[in-house]
Structures are given as structure tokens and as C-alpha cells.
Amino acid sequence: NNLWNFWSAFDFCATVLTTIGYGSIYPRTAFGKIVLILYTICGIGIMAMYLGLFSKGIISLVNFLIDLATKVIRTVDRQFTCSEVLSRMFSLLVVVTALTAFVIIWSWRLSSSNPRDSFLKAAYFYVITLTTVGLGDISMTEAKPFVLIRVLFLFCVGLTLVTAVFNALRSVLAAHTK
Numbered sequence: 001n002n003l004w005n006f007w008s009a010f011d012f013c014a015t016v017l018t019t020i021g022y023g024s025i026y027p028r029t030a031f032g033k034i035v036l037i038l039y040t041i042c043g044i045g046i047m048a049m050y051l052g053l054f055s056k057g058i059i060s061l062v063n064f065l066i067d068l069a070t071k072v073i074r075t076v077d078r079q080f081t082c083s084e085v086l087s088r089m090f091s092l093l094v095v096v097t098a099l100t101a102f103v104i105i106w107s108w109r110l111s112s113s114n115p116r117d118s119f120l121k122a123a124y125f126y127v128i129t130l131t132t133v134g135l136g137d138i139s140m141t142e143a144k145p146f147v148l149i150r151v152l153f154l155f156c157v158g159l160t161l162v163t164a165v166f167n168a169l170r171s172v173l174a175a176h177t178k
Helices: 006-017 030-076 084-113 119-130 145-176
Strands: none
Touching (some): 006 030, 030 084, 030 145, 084 119, 084 145, 119 145
16 A cells, blocks of 8 residues: 555655654655655754744743733732742743643544544544654544644644743753752
């Protein structure tokens, strides 16, 4: 069964760049493996820059909003204080909550639009994918083009949120060790 067409190639390229790698499609020739090695070296670096840039933007926005809320509260209660560690921990909580809500909402959406998929199966798919484990037991290779594009876009957003969680955690640890 030859699954190689434009959309499966698109899916393959995206799963390599995101380091998910389900294993449902892979190169079989020496030339294909060499091309994949080169593509991986260049592509993962570019993807890491994208994830880093956007996740830092998310964290900066959350931190700005927390700092703004702190200033507003101080106008009402001049005694109010919020340490940097507490502020960064709240930022981590906000980002973890956003990631959890993202997985729940899109798992519900996927399971409600496809009667063959339960909520658990959809949640499992998103968690395994967003953690880049990509076991290969569930793959989007045979999805319709519109569904594939939507899911790959969601992967990018979800991976950005996962990266933001790690950045927020790093920020908490950095503030704690000052």
C-alpha cells in the first residue's frame, strides 16, 4: 500500500520538523535517508527557533498581564506585595491551565466530529503528539487534506504552549535561585 502522495508528504515533513515522528511513513532508500538527515538537521533548528520565539512571546504577555494586575491591586491596597517567585509561579499556572484547556477543547472537538473516536482516544492522541512521543499507533497520514492542515496547525500551537510551559518553569526556577 503506497501512502506517498502530496498530503502524506506534507504530514511526514511536519512530523519530522516537530520531532513527533509517528513512524507510519519513513524513507526506505539510502538517498531518502540522507535527504531526511539533512532536512532534519535544518528543519528542527528552524522549528526550535519558532517554538522559542512564540513561547517567549506568550510568557512575556502572561507576565505583563500579571504585573499589570499587581499594579491595579496595589492602587486599591498599597500593602499588597507579590514576590517575583510567586508571580512566575502564577505565570506557570496560567500557561499549564491554557495547555490543559487546549488539549481538552480540541480533544472534545475531534471526538465530537468523528463518532469513531472517543474523547479518551483524542486526548491520548493530542498528549502523545504534543509531548513528541509519537508512538505511531494513531497517525493522521490518511486524514483528509483540510483535517490534516487543521491538525498540523493545532500541533504547532500546542507545541508552542508546551514550550511555553517549559519556559515558565525555567523562569520560576531562575527566580527561585536568585
